[in-house]
Amino acid sequence: MPGTPSSPPFDMASRIPELAPLARESVLLYPRAGAPGVRDSSLGGPLLWPAGEPWPMCAESGHWKPLRTPTEAVGPEPVAMVPVVQLYARDVPELPFPAGTDVLQIVWCTLVHDGHGATVLPKVYWRHEETVARGAVLPRPPEPREADEEFLPRPCTVSPTRVVEYPNADLPPDLGQRLGGRFEEIEAETGLSYHELATTVQSKAGGYPGWVQEPRWPRCGCGRRMEHLLSVTATEPVDGPWFPSDGQPPGTPGAPGRDRRAAPDRPSADGIGHGMDMGDLGGVYLFVCLHCPDRPYAHRYDC
Ligand SMILES: [Zn+2]
Ligand SMILES: [Zn+2]
Structure with a gap:
C-alpha cells in the first residue's frame, strides 16, 4: 500500500x-523479517517458480567464498542460486515490465565472482503470474551447497x-x-x-x-x-x-496507521x-x- x-x-x-x-x-521497499508466500512481493522470500523449469545453478568456475577454510574455489559442481527479490506489478507497477509480464524475480549466487565485479552473480527473470500459477509451482528451491551468509537474505515482506x-x-x-x-x-x-x-x-x-x-x-x-x-x-x-x-x-499488517498514540512499541531493530x-x-x-x-x-x- x-x-x-x-x-x-x-x-x-x-x-x-x-x-x-x-x-x-523511487519506490522504497522497507524489508521487514516475515513469512511472505510465493504470491507475495518479497525480499529473500519464496519465488513463484514453475516446477518444470530448472532452478538456476551457478557454474562459474573459480567463484569462491570469503573466510572459507581453506580459502579456495568451491569446486566445479554447480551451486544453487538463492531468491533475492520478487516484485509483482500490482505492488510496484513502476518497474519496466516487458510486455506480457507482471513479476520480476532476481536470484543470485552468493559467492564471490572475480570476473563479475568481485561480488554475487545475479540473474533477472520477468514472468507472467497467471501463466506460472496455472501450472505446478516449485515447492522449494534447492539449498546452495556453499553460500556466503553475507549475501544470503532472510525472508522479508516489503512495503x-x-x-x-x-x-x-x-x-x-x-x-x-x-x-x-x-x-x-x-x-x-x-x-x-x-x-x-x-x-x-x-x-x-x-x-x-x-x-x-x-x-x-x-x-x-x-x-x-x-x-x-x-x-x-x-x-x-x-x-x-x-x-x-x-x-x-x-501498510504493514498490524501497524495502526501513522498515529503515534495508537502505535505499539517500536519494533526492535x-x-x-x-x-x-x-x-x-x-x-x-x-x-x-x-x-x-x-x-x-x-x-x-x-x-
Ligand atoms: Zn557462483
Ligand atoms: Zn541496449
Missing part, C-alpha cells in the same frame, strides 16, 4: 529549482513506498559546488544535510543508486547507458527522515532488513537497458 515516510521529505525542488530536473521517483529523491554522487560536481551555500543554509535550518533530506541509501526500485563510491553506470551493448532497476543494500534507515514514525512502513551485511554495509545495484527488447541487465557492487 503506498504511503510516505514519517517526515515528508523536504521539498527540495521548490527551495532549489535547479534540482527539479534531477528529481526521480513499497513512493518518494521523490535527488542524486547523491550523481549530482554534477559543478552544480553541487554552486548549490553548496544553499545546502548549508538548509542544514542550518533543519539540522539535516542535503544527503539526509534528499537522497536515500536503502533497498529500492528506481530512483538513484545510493553510490558510496564513484558512480559506475553500466553501458548496454547497444551503446546506451542502462537505467537503474533496483538496489538491494545492507543499509536500511533505523531513524531519521526516511524512517516511519511508528517503526513500521505504511532486529526485524528491520534482510540481515545481509553485504561486505561491510555494501549494496548490489541492478541496471537494465530499456531499449533492447531482451532487456539486457548488469550489476554493480558498491561499498
